[in-house]
Amino acid sequence: MKKSPVKIAISDILLDEEIYPRRSIDQKRVGIFAENIRDWSQFDPIEVEPYPGKSGKYRILDGAHRWSAYKATGASYIRCMIKNLEGCDPLLYAATKAIGPKQLTEEEARTTARRAFQHNPRLTTAEIGKAIGRARRTVDSYIADLKAVILMDLDLKIFRMNALGIPQERIATRLEQTRDIVRSHLGNMATLPKSPKDDLSRGYTVSQVAEKHGWTEAMVWSLALQGKDDLARFRELNWGLRTWDYWHFNDCDNRFGDEWPGRIPAQLIGHILYYFSRQNDLVFDPMAGGGVTADVCLTFNRRCWALDMVDRPDKRPEIEPYYWDMDAVGANLDLLKAKDKPDFIIFDPPYFDKKAQEYEAKSISSLPRHKYLRFMEGFFRQMKKHTKHSTKLAFINADWRNFQHTPAVNEIPEDAILVDDYLKILHKTGWRRTHIIQAPLSSERFDAGVVSAMQKKKILGVTSRYVIISK
Ligand SMILES: C[S@@+](CC[C@H](N)C(=O)[O-])C[C@H]1O[C@@H](n2cnc3c(N)ncnc32)[C@H](O)[C@@H]1O
Known part of the structure; x- marks a missing residue:
C-alpha cells in the first residue's frame, strides 16, 4: 500500500550537507518555486528521513529547493514522505533523486562519488554510478586514489596480523572481509616490504621509514631485525639487557604500544620474551x-x-575484541580451543581498584575484592585447561594495600590483596611458580608535596611490582 504524505513543521526539517549531493541551493530556482506557491500551485511532497541522533528532527533526501521555497513564503508546514532507506546509502539515494529533474554537474558527481565511497568503502562503482548517473569507468576515475589508499591500508593490516600468526579466517572476520579477499591480499605480502627494506638499506632510520610508508614502528623493526638473534635485537633497540632478577626501567619506550592506562614498558615485555x-x-x-x-x-x-x-x-x-566474564556459563573462547596452543601467556590485568575509573566500567x-580474586581463580583455571603442558605464564601484578590515607600500622590486612594471594591462587589452579622478578613502578610520578605528606603521616606507598613466571 502506498504511504500517504504527512505534514511536518518546516522548522523540524534540516538540510544535512553531509548527504546533499549538490554544491549549493540554486536561489533562482527557489524564487520561481516560491512564486508558484504564492499562485496556489501545490508541489509534490518532499522526501525526508528521521535525522540520526536528533530526536524529532528530519533531514531532506529529496526536495531541498521546494523546502527552501516554502520557507521563503513563510509557510509553517510542508507535506513530506518519511522514508526508511533500509541500509541504502542516504547520499547516494539523494543523488539518485537529484539527477531526475536536473543532472548533477561534473563536479557534483565527482564529489558525491568520493564522499559516498569515503563514507562506505564497500560500495561498488556500479552502485555509485547508478546513483549519480555516470558509467562505472567514470566512477573508477573519480575514486581511483581513494581506493588505492584503502587497499594499501588493508594490505598493511593483513600483513601485520599475518606476521603475528593470526589465522586467515580470524583476519577475515576481524577486517570484515571475505576469506578470498584476505587470500588475494596475502599474495601481495612478499612484495609489500620491498620498498621499506630498500629505504632501510639506504640508511633511513626505522622511524623515517615508518613515517614515509605509513607502517607502525614495530612493523619496520620486524623488517630491520629480520634474521637476527634476540641479543642482537636488544642491542639494536638500545635496550640494556638486565642480567639479574631486578628489572627497573625509568620510562616506557614510546616506539611500542599506545598511550594507555596501566601501560607497561616495552622493555619489560622484551625481557620476559x-x-x-x-x-x-x-x-x-x-x-x-x-x-x-x-x-x-x-619486533x-x-x-x-x-x-x-x-x-x-x-x-x-x-x-581482537573479547570480554572475559568468569560468571558466564560456558564462556569458553573458541580461539583457545584451536589446535594451535599458546607457548606463552603474558597476563597484565588492571590492578584491583587502582585506576578503576580510567578503565571501562565493566573492567x-x-x-569488589572477593569477586576480583574469584575472577583470577576462574581465569587461571581456564588458562590451564586450554593450554599445553609446556605453556608458561607471566603474570604481572603488585601488592594492593590501601595506603592512600592510612599510616602503615593502621592498614587493614584483610582488605589488601597481596602477591601472596595470587601465588596461592596460581598454586591452587595447577600453576607452579618458577621465577619471581621485581619490576618496580617508577616512583617519579609522585610529586614532592605528596611524598612529604606521606612521610609525615608514616604512610608506606607501593612501587614494587612483580613478574611471576609459572609453568
Ligand atoms: C593494565 S591494562 C593492559 C595494559 C597493556 N599491557 C599495555 O601495556 O598497554 C589492562 C587491560 O585489561 C582490559 N580489561 C579489563 N577487564 C577486562 C575484561 N573483563 N575482559 C577483557 N578485557 C578487560 C582493560 O580494557 C585494559 O586494557
Missing part, C-alpha cells in the same frame, strides 16, 4: 590494552594473539 620464550613461539595476551605485547612480539619475531574488551578495529586490528578493576 628474551628469558622465557623462543623466536616463532605463540604468545597470548588476554588483556592487551595499548598493544605493547603485540608490538614487542613483532622479536614471536607470534601473538591478543584480546581486550576495548575494541579499536582501525588502530589495533590485531587486538575487572571495578570488581
Whole structure:
C-alpha cells in the first residue's frame, strides 16, 4: 500500500550537507518555486528521513529547493514522505533523486562519488554510478586514489596480523572481509616490504621509514631485525639487557604500544620474551590494552594473539575484541580451543581498584575484592585447561594495600590483596611458580608535596611490582 504524505513543521526539517549531493541551493530556482506557491500551485511532497541522533528532527533526501521555497513564503508546514532507506546509502539515494529533474554537474558527481565511497568503502562503482548517473569507468576515475589508499591500508593490516600468526579466517572476520579477499591480499605480502627494506638499506632510520610508508614502528623493526638473534635485537633497540632478577626501567619506550592506562614498558615485555620464550613461539595476551605485547612480539619475531574488551578495529586490528566474564556459563573462547596452543601467556590485568575509573566500567578493576580474586581463580583455571603442558605464564601484578590515607600500622590486612594471594591462587589452579622478578613502578610520578605528606603521616606507598613466571 502506498504511504500517504504527512505534514511536518518546516522548522523540524534540516538540510544535512553531509548527504546533499549538490554544491549549493540554486536561489533562482527557489524564487520561481516560491512564486508558484504564492499562485496556489501545490508541489509534490518532499522526501525526508528521521535525522540520526536528533530526536524529532528530519533531514531532506529529496526536495531541498521546494523546502527552501516554502520557507521563503513563510509557510509553517510542508507535506513530506518519511522514508526508511533500509541500509541504502542516504547520499547516494539523494543523488539518485537529484539527477531526475536536473543532472548533477561534473563536479557534483565527482564529489558525491568520493564522499559516498569515503563514507562506505564497500560500495561498488556500479552502485555509485547508478546513483549519480555516470558509467562505472567514470566512477573508477573519480575514486581511483581513494581506493588505492584503502587497499594499501588493508594490505598493511593483513600483513601485520599475518606476521603475528593470526589465522586467515580470524583476519577475515576481524577486517570484515571475505576469506578470498584476505587470500588475494596475502599474495601481495612478499612484495609489500620491498620498498621499506630498500629505504632501510639506504640508511633511513626505522622511524623515517615508518613515517614515509605509513607502517607502525614495530612493523619496520620486524623488517630491520629480520634474521637476527634476540641479543642482537636488544642491542639494536638500545635496550640494556638486565642480567639479574631486578628489572627497573625509568620510562616506557614510546616506539611500542599506545598511550594507555596501566601501560607497561616495552622493555619489560622484551625481557620476559628474551628469558622465557623462543623466536616463532605463540604468545597470548588476554588483556592487551595499548598493544605493547603485540608490538614487542613483532619486533622479536614471536607470534601473538591478543584480546581486550576495548575494541579499536582501525588502530589495533590485531587486538581482537573479547570480554572475559568468569560468571558466564560456558564462556569458553573458541580461539583457545584451536589446535594451535599458546607457548606463552603474558597476563597484565588492571590492578584491583587502582585506576578503576580510567578503565571501562565493566573492567575487572571495578570488581569488589572477593569477586576480583574469584575472577583470577576462574581465569587461571581456564588458562590451564586450554593450554599445553609446556605453556608458561607471566603474570604481572603488585601488592594492593590501601595506603592512600592510612599510616602503615593502621592498614587493614584483610582488605589488601597481596602477591601472596595470587601465588596461592596460581598454586591452587595447577600453576607452579618458577621465577619471581621485581619490576618496580617508577616512583617519579609522585610529586614532592605528596611524598612529604606521606612521610609525615608514616604512610608506606607501593612501587614494587612483580613478574611471576609459572609453568
Ligand atoms: C593494565 S591494562 C593492559 C595494559 C597493556 N599491557 C599495555 O601495556 O598497554 C589492562 C587491560 O585489561 C582490559 N580489561 C579489563 N577487564 C577486562 C575484561 N573483563 N575482559 C577483557 N578485557 C578487560 C582493560 O580494557 C585494559 O586494557
